[in-house]
Structure formats: C-alpha cells, structure tokens
Amino acid sequence: METPAVAAGEKLGVVDGRPSPLSKMVVPVFDRSVRYGLGVFETVGVHAGRPFLLGQHARRLVQGLGRLGLASSLDPRTLVRWGQRAVELASVQEGVLRILATAGDDGALRPRVLAWAMEEPPTVSEASERGLRASIHPLRRDPASPLSGTKSLAYADCYLARWQANARGFDEAILCSSEGRIAEGTASNVFIVEGSRLVTPPLSEGILPGVTRAFILEIARGVSLEPMEEPIEMARLMRSREAFLTSTRLGVAPLVAVEDKMIAEGRPGPVTLTLRRSYGGIARGEYPGSGATPGCRPERGMEIP
Numbered sequence: 001m002e003t004p005a006v007a008a009g010e011k012l013g014v015v016d017g018r019p020s021p022l023s024k025m026v027v028p029v030f031d032r033s034v035r036y037g038l039g040v041f042e043t044v045g046v047h048a049g050r051p052f053l054l055g056q057h058a059r060r061l062v063q064g065l066g067r068l069g070l071a072s073s074l075d076p077r078t079l080v081r082w083g084q085r086a087v088e089l090a091s092v093q094e095g096v097l098r099i100l101a102t103a104g105d106d107g108a109l110r111p112r113v114l115a116w117a118m119e120e121p122p123t124v125s126e127a128s129e130r131g132l133r134a135s136i137h138p139l140r141r142d143p144a145s146p147l148s149g150t151k152s153l154a155y156a157d158c159y160l161a162r163w164q165a166n167a168r169g170f171d172e173a174i175l176c177s178s179e180g181r182i183a184e185g186t187a188s189n190v191f192i193v194e195g196s197r198l199v200t201p202p203l204s205e206g207i208l209p210g211v212t213r214a215f216i217l218e219i220a221r222g223v224s225l226e227p228m229e230e231p232i233e234m235a236r237l238m239r240s241r242e243a244f245l246t247s248t249r250l251g252v253a254p255l256v257a258v259e260d261k262m263i264a265e266g267r268p269g270p271v272t273l274t275l276r277r278s279y280g281g282i283a284r285g286e287y288p289g290s291g292a293t294p295g296c297r298p299e300r301g302m303e304i305p
C-alpha cells in the first residue's frame with residue numbers, strides 16, 4: 001500500500017485501512033460519535049514492537065459495536081491488520097496502539113476506524129510497584145445499560161470518577177454494581193486472592209470484559225491458582241489476603257488500600273507479584289511462543305507455594 005508524503009517528523013496512522021498523517025486523522029461533526037459518543041475504542045499495549053493480545057482487543061471492539069447497535073461488516077482480522085500497520089508506520093517499540101471506531105455519519109451505518117500508535121511509558125509504574133490505593137466512587141455499573149461492559153466513546157463518567165479519585169489523592173476509584181457489590185475500577189478489573197482461589201466479579205455485574213482480566217484467568221492455573229468468577233461484597237474484598245487490579249496499561253497492579261483501610265498488611269502480596277512478573281514477561285515476549293495467543297503458559301517454576 002502506498003504511503004502518503006508527510007512533513008518531516010510527522011507520524012502516520014491508519015484511517016479505514018489507509019495510511020494517513022496524524023494531523024489529518026479527524027472525525028467530522030456529522031459523525032454520530034461527536035454528538036452522542038456513539039462508538040468504541042481500544043487501547044492495546046505494544047511491547048518490543050508487537051501489539052500484545054491484539055486479536056482479543058479487535059474481537060472486543062467488534063462486539064462493542066454490536067452492543068451499541070452498530071453491527072457492521074468489520075471483522076477482527078481486518079482490525080488486526082490495520083492495527084499492526086499503525087504500529088509499523090509509527091515504528092513504536094514500547095507504547096500503545098489506539099483503535100477507535102465511530103458510529104459514522106447520520107444516515108450511513110459505516111463506522112470510521114482510526115488506528116495510531118505512540119511511544120508511551122507505562123502509567124503509574126512506581127505506584128503499581130508499591131501498590132495502588134483506591135477510593136470508592138458512587139457511580140454504579142448497571143448491567144442493563146449498553147454502556148456498561150462496553151469500551152464506549154461515551155467515557156466521561158469513568159474519566160470524571162478517576163479524576164475525582166486522583167484529586168482526593170487516590171490512584172483509582174472502585175465502582176460498585178447496582179446491587180452494591182464490587183464491579184470494577186474506572187479503567188481496571190478487580191481480583192482478590194483467597195488461599196489458592198483467584199476471584200473476580202462475573203461479567204453479569206455490568207463490567208468491561210477486560211482483555212487482561214481474561215488473560216489472567218487463563219494463566220491462573222499455570223501458577224496453581226483456581227480461577228473463579230463470583231460476586232464480591234466490599235467486606236470480602238477488605239478481608240482478602242491480597243487484591244490486585246488489571247488493565248492493559250497497568251498489567252497486574254497490587255491494590256493495597258481502599259479509602260482509609262488497608263487490605264491485609266497494606267503491601268503487595270506474593271501471588272500478585274508472581275502474576276505481575278509472569279504477565280509482564282509474557283507481554284514482553286520473554287517466553288517464546290506465548291505471543292499474542294491465549295493459552296500460553298507462564299515460565300516453569302512460577303508455581304505459588
């Protein structure tokens with residue numbers, strides 16, 4: 001495919017499969033994503049020049065469009081190709097690939113797909129080593145809403161909840177389900193460790209099906225943990241031996257306190273640290289063959305005592 005001429009230093013992204021200078025990647029006001037936030041996006045980690053779990057992100061994006069009534073002929077394989085192209089065009093080694101699919105113009109049901117990659121250092125890396133502190137936010141996850149469980153462009157509620165948590169000195173905010181149980185973070189999923197059980201709220205709580213969450217559930221048995229999806233009350237989280245958050249940007253990050261209460265001793269626990277190392281190693285491609293496919297195994301000797 002031909003690459004357009006660009007000004008020196010300007011990066012390229014991909015619009016509907018075609019290379020485009022970043023400055024020309026614009027969404028017209030007629031696109032329904034502008035007025036209604038109708039559309040979806042994905043943030044994919046790029047490690048050693050490879051978009052990690054891109055296939056899973058592409059599938060979630062297509063499912064998200066379907067949930068918003070924007071079913072289209074877009075298929076995940078096409079999105080994977082466009083995403084890889086965006087990473088190559090920007091020559092990103094360590095960073096993120098963003099893919100955004102809008103609803104399209106009034107009267108036309110064709111989404112616009114924009115993909116671009118950037119070098120970006122991992123966020124809150126220091127905090128995610130020492131352990132994150134979360135507030136509890138009054139925003140609820142409602143399983144009946146098509147926006148719950150969708151990485152929708154109408155993201156202002158989570159954005160504001162995170163912003164308010166940060167303003168109060170917390171790293172993340174925990175959102176509860178309409179029943180008052182733990183749902184998820186504003187940009188992360190929640191896990192607790194109870195003995196050899198690794199527990200996370202089920203998707204029926206109205207949470208985003210996190211790509212990292214699914215991957216952790218998949219590799220759990222390889223480190224002798226029994227993965228479970230079960231409703232979690234706040235008291236159960238606070239009684240747990242360890243807790244952690246997962247997301248593309250954080251990987252596996254210890255959660256050591258909620259509001260002014262510590263979880264266990266208020267330090268990252270051994271299971272969390274093992275999963276963090278294991279996940280990070282796989283994401284960086286340190287285990288040959290584990291690449292972008294699920295079902296990979298963490299390194300030998302990572303079993304949890």
Ligand SMILES: Cc1ncc(COP(=O)(O)O)c(C=O)c1O
Binds near residue numbers: 158185246249
């Ligand atoms: C509301 C919400 N939950 C969970 C996650 C984690 O999802 P993933 O692991 O796919 O990054 C995100 C990511 O941004 C999110 O926005």
